[in-house]
Amino acid sequence: MTLAKSTNSLIPPLENGDRLTRGEFERRYHTMSDVKKAELIEGMVYMASPVRARKHGKPHAMVMTWLGNYWQVTPGIELLDNPTVRLDADNEPQPDACLRMEEIVGGRSRITEDDYIEFAPELIVEIAASTASYDLHDKKQVYRRNQVQEYVVWRVIDSAVDWFSLQEGLYVNLPVDADGIIRSRVFPGLWLAVADLLAGNLPQLIAGLNQGLASSEYQDFRQSLGAKITGDRS
Numbered sequence: 001m002t003l004a005k006s007t008n009s010l011i012p013p014l015e016n017g018d019r020l021t022r023g024e025f026e027r028r029y030h031t032m033s034d035v036k037k038a039e040l041i042e043g044m045v046y047m048a049s050p051v052r053a054r055k056h057g058k059p060h061a062m063v064m065t066w067l068g069n070y071w072q073v074t075p076g077i078e079l080l081d082n083p084t085v086r087l088d089a090d091n092e093p094q095p096d097a098c099l100r101m102e103e104i105v106g107g108r109s110r111i112t113e114d115d116y117i118e119f120a121p122e123l124i125v126e127i128a129a130s131t132a133s134y135d136l137h138d139k140k141q142v143y144r145r146n147q148v149q150e151y152v153v154w155r156v157i158d159s160a161v162d163w164f165s166l167q168e169g170l171y172v173n174l175p176v177d178a179d180g181i182i183r184s185r186v187f188p189g190l191w192l193a194v195a196d197l198l199a200g201n202l203p204q205l206i207a208g209l210n211q212g213l214a215s216s217e218y219q220d221f222r223q224s225l226g227a228k229i230t231g232d233r234s
Contacts, residue, residue, distance in 0.1 A: 076105035189218025
């Protein structure tokens with residue numbers, strides 16, 4: 001015990017604005033059990049402020065409930081809450097939520113032996129305060145460069161949602177249709193009733209998702225995932 005404390009005391013603590021390699025970032029992060037969220041973006045350390053209840057905690061819960069309802073009925077995908085993602089040598093974000101396809105169904109990311117995500121999950125969601133957030137600047141460019149296929153940012157103060165889709169190497173905003181729905185292009189049936197999300201209307205948010213789950217495109221997608229899993233095991 002004394003030796004461990006002595007060893008840890010030689011490792012500098014993480015601080016906002018530190019410029020570190022990914023290895024050094026992880027080494028310092030592992031010694032700071034009191035720190036719940038820190039990210040390395042373009043080689044710079046960002047440490048989260050205390051989480052506000054209604055400007056972050058509640059929106060986060062709504063997003064996880066929405067994604068969780070999709071996850072529970074869709075084979076071959078995985079939902080993760082605040083996971084560390086090793087994207088490249090200079091970037092190790094900890095997004096609010098991510099939805100990934102498992103390798104068995106053709107997903108590009110993987111879970112490492114030490115239980116982290118490596119490479120880009122298909123969809124990432126961040127809860128941001130406003131357009132001033134680094135979620136819509138440096139981090140967005142990192143996700144685009146590492147080919148995160150879809151990136152959703154809920155700007156709570158602005159009362160707005162941006163859903164970016166990677167098309168020919170660029171992020172393009174997915175449109176809201178006439179019914180007030182944004183539809184994922186990567187995860188068929190993942191429908192977002194934008195006004196209900198912004199209003200905190202959880203029952204209607206899930207009702208909108210259920211419409212997506214009842215669509216023929218989702219049923220075809222679910223069947224194709226099941227076939228890949230069955231075929232791999234046979």
